[in-house]
Amino acid sequence: MTLPDLDDLIAEVDRRCDTAHRPGAQEQPDWLALLAVAAQLAGQLQALADDLVEDYVEHCRMHGSSWADIGAALGVTRQAVQQRFYAPHKRYSPETMTDDLRQAMVHVKQAAVHHRNNYIGTEHLLWGLTAQNNSATRLLQTVNVPPEAVHRSVGTRLSMGASQAAERIAWTPYSRKAIAIAEARSEQNGSDRIDCDDLLIGLAQVGRGVAADVLAAAGFDPAAIDATPADV
Secondary structure, eight states, X not given: OOOOOHHHHHHHHHHHTGGGGOTTTOSSOOHHHHHHHHHHHHHHHHHHHHHHHHHHHHHXXXXXXXXXXXXXXXXXXXXXXXXXXXOOTTTTXXXXXXXXXXXXXXXXXXXXXXXXXXXXXXXXXXXXXTSSOSHHHHHHHHTTOOHHHHHHHHHTTOOOOOOOOOSOOEEOHHHHHHHHHHHHHHHHTTOSSBOHHHHHHHHHHHOOSHHHHHHHHHTOOGGGSOSSOSOO
């Protein structure tokens, strides 16, 4: 793979902003229009770069690396890497969740502790969401995806670790993204609390991670779900 050089990126900006170079329209290009397109392209590249790093942070957490180890690999402090990749617990406190989601989170943490994992991954979240009847399992049923089958399938993806942590387990980047999507969805639906179906769709829409793989294999397509399902 050859990375694009500066000339390639400038050519892409010119291609995207062809209105800034209309023949005969002006002596000089519309530099402000080109700057706006360049900033948009730079943002897309930065987002892609962030996703690349987050993907490997996810794998490091899944394989037992500490935040200090990850920080050292990235050349920053443990505090800096946690601030970037660690989901703030205060933001997603129990008060921001429905009773059903709070109960599901009990199962989520039990799965992580039982398997001695030092992280909350998307697999733990999906396992907890499908542990008992709630809006997530009912949503799966409406699209003919058996919740029990999903629960069994994701259960086979839970692996034993060696962590002794039990009280404060960090969320992985994909889990953090999933609950951020869930929070946005609940707000769009006019609710001030995140429910189980919100998090289920968040896990699927992340598109990466164990939960997304299991849901896709089961035939769950978040794009086919009404943004405001009334029957879950």
